[in-house]
Amino acid sequence: MSGNDIWQELLSGNKRFAEGNPTHPNQSIARRQEMAKGQNPRAAVLACADSRVSPEIVFDQGLGDLFVVRVAGNVVNDPILGSLEYAVEHLGTRLIVVLGHQRCGAVAAACAGGEAPGHIGSLVQALAPAVDKISASEEGRVDWVAKENVRMMAKSLRSCGPILEKWVRQGKLEVAGAFYDLDTGAVEIVE
Numbered sequence: 001m002s003g004n005d006i007w008q009e010l011l012s013g014n015k016r017f018a019e020g021n022p023t024h025p026n027q028s029i030a031r032r033q034e035m036a037k038g039q040n041p042r043a044a045v046l047a048c049a050d051s052r053v054s055p056e057i058v059f060d061q062g063l064g065d066l067f068v069v070r071v072a073g074n075v076v077n078d079p080i081l082g083s084l085e086y087a088v089e090h091l092g093t094r095l096i097v098v099l100g101h102q103r104c105g106a107v108a109a110a111c112a113g114g115e116a117p118g119h120i121g122s123l124v125q126a127l128a129p130a131v132d133k134i135s136a137s138e139e140g141r142v143d144w145v146a147k148e149n150v151r152m153m154a155k156s157l158r159s160c161g162p163i164l165e166k167w168v169r170q171g172k173l174e175v176a177g178a179f180y181d182l183d184t185g186a187v188e189i190v191e
């Protein structure tokens, strides 16, 4: 299956979820036993840690379907990059989805500016390039910044050598950007 075919399947799963008709696939005991022997997840998802944006639920998937990496603000750092590279290089993943979402707390903190306590500053710093791209006077700025951040992270993954860039260049890896609407449950394609 191509990355695009897998993406269409995930979007179908999201449609089931958003409409209240999830099928909860691949969650049986048989599936669990099959997956205990090994995994080859079709897609990797880089999502926000927000408790309302669980990729397996939002895309109506089950055990062994998604390789999920989560961090507030769905930003990329080296351990996350290494995780995604592992999924592509060793597990055969052909699609990476960067999933941002509506009213993201990390993005809101980055937009608010000022001093962030503890290590939260590192998130604010990682989100700063997207914040800088959207004018402070823009209505609904937090959501626009979240979408811009998805675009930027997807772009940086596509061009990240030596592993991801190589698979993209060979046409064996798709990197999609998407935005989850908390109100409707729908995932919108950002790029």
Ligand SMILES: [Zn+2]
Residues within 6 Å of the ligand: 048, 049, 050, 072, 073, 101, 103, 104, 105, 106, 107
């Ligand atoms: Zn968030």
